[in-house]
Amino acid sequence: MENVPPELQQGLRSMGLLAPDTFARGQPLAGGVSSDIWHIALPDGREACIKRALPKLKVAADWRAPIVRNRYEARWLARAAEAAPGSVPMLLGQDEASGTLAMEWLPPDRHPVxxxxxxxxxxxxxxxxxxxxxxxxxxxxxxxxxxxxxxxxxxxxxxxxxxxxxxxxxxxxxxxxxxxxxxxxxxxxxxxxxxxxxxxxxxxxxxxxxxxxxxxxxxxxxxxxxxxxxxxxxxxxxxxxxxxxxxxxxxxxxxxxxxxxxxxxxxxxxxxxxxxxxxxxxxxxxxxxxxxxxxxxxxxxxxxxxxxxxxxxxxxxxxxxxxxxxxxxxxxxxx
Known part of the structure; x- marks a missing residue:
């Protein structure tokens, strides 16, 4: 694992998942075009998935979108969990300032795509x-x-x-x-x-x-x-x-x-x-x-x-x- 980028560290602190004097380590995940996504390990041993919305999507065309979309993703996750328990990852937090969202980590060996x-x-x-x-x-x-x-x-x-x-x-x-x-x-x-x-x-x-x-x-x-x-x-x-x-x-x-x-x-x-x-x-x-x-x-x-x-x-x-x-x-x- 490697050091998590500073903006993601700040997002974790704002969500109350990371103390001010501690740091998370993680591994970037591939596959998304609209966000940076990381599998992280917190100092207390917990694992999480954190994503940060990108203002310009990673495609050939000039495709831009507001990073505030993570706010609505968090709301969707919360409501979907009420509607169909077990159908979404548990939401751990969301920080609008940095455009980051944290969810429970679901191990790929038990949760294939x-x-x-x-x-x-x-x-x-x-x-x-x-x-x-x-x-x-x-x-x-x-x-x-x-x-x-x-x-x-x-x-x-x-x-x-x-x-x-x-x-x-x-x-x-x-x-x-x-x-x-x-x-x-x-x-x-x-x-x-x-x-x-x-x-x-x-x-x-x-x-x-x-x-x-x-x-x-x-x-x-x-x-x-x-x-x-x-x-x-x-x-x-x-x-x-x-x-x-x-x-x-x-x-x-x-x-x-x-x-x-x-x-x-x-x-x-x-x-x-x-x-x-x-x-x-x-x-x-x-x-x-x-x-x-x-x-x-x-x-x-x-x-x-x-x-x-x-x-x-x-x-x-x-x-x-x-x-x-x-x-x-x-x-x-x-x-």
């Missing part, structure tokens, strides 16, 4: 169903408590780190689809129903001993739960190109996750939510090759062309059921 398991071709449909159910439980809890909306005044932040870099940036590349992509962004921005995570991706989900654990709610927002559903399902489509031998299993995960989630929707008509998710998903699919945050594992132009072929058609002719997307993608990848 779902993305890594998918890369290995492990298509666990039962786990995918648990992801859908826990996501819906969190959405349902907040939807029943509309007063929580005031805890997430993050419309401009969500636009800056989700709607603009995904849908609006993609509209600039595919100008013939721009009216439809911009309309999707506008509809999403205007739909205010519950507390949204904003980055429900396999890289942000741990396979815990008791089920899925959600991480990295920097995009937390009061808005459209269909965004979380579509965002997560999108990754199961893309993984079919990353690990082709598991494509059939990944599409089964897609079906099971969607079914489990929709079966738990009670705050609105499930078919209404599904229609929003189904029409949004193709725009998000296209964004992962032509937006500001392309997935790092699609490097072959032939794979990008496959995404564009399916996504463009579905943006032009928006589906209202998720099975339509599953069928179109399954035909494309032979699954």
């Amino acid at each position: 779902w993305k890594a398991r998918l890369h290995d071709g492990i298509a666990d449909a039962a786990f995918a169903g648990d992801v859908g159910r826990r996501m819906a439980r969190i959405h349902a809890y907040a939807a029943e408590r509309p007063e929580l909306a005031s805890d997430f005044p993050t419309d401009s932040l969500f636009h800056a780190i989700r709607l603009e870099p995904y849908l609006i940036a993609t509209a600039r590349v595919h100008q013939d689809l721009a009216p439809k992509l911009v309309a999707l962004a506008a509809r999403t921005a205007a739909t205010k129903l519950t507390m949204v995570h904003g980055d429900v991706s396999p890289k942000n989900i741990l396979v815990g001993p008791e089920g899925p654990i959600f991480l990295d709610a920097e995009c937390a927002w009061w808005g459209d739960p269909a965004f979380d559903l579509a965002f997560c399902l999108n990754h199961l489509l893309l993984k079919c190109l990353w690990t082709p031998r598991a494509a059939i299993g990944f599409l089964q995960c897609f079906e099971v996750l969607a079914t489990a989630y929709l079966a738990s929707v009670a705050w609105e008509a499930p078919a209404t939510l599904e229609a929003r998710a189904a029409s949004l998903l193709p725009g998000l699919l296209l964004a992962r090759v032509d937006g500001k945050s392309p997935v790092e594992y699609l490097t072959e132009e032939s794979d990008k062309a496959r995404v564009r072929r399916v996504a463009r058609h579905l943006v032009k002719c928006p589906p209202d059921r998720l099975r339509t997307i599953r069928a179109a993608w399954g035909e494309e990848v032979g699954a």
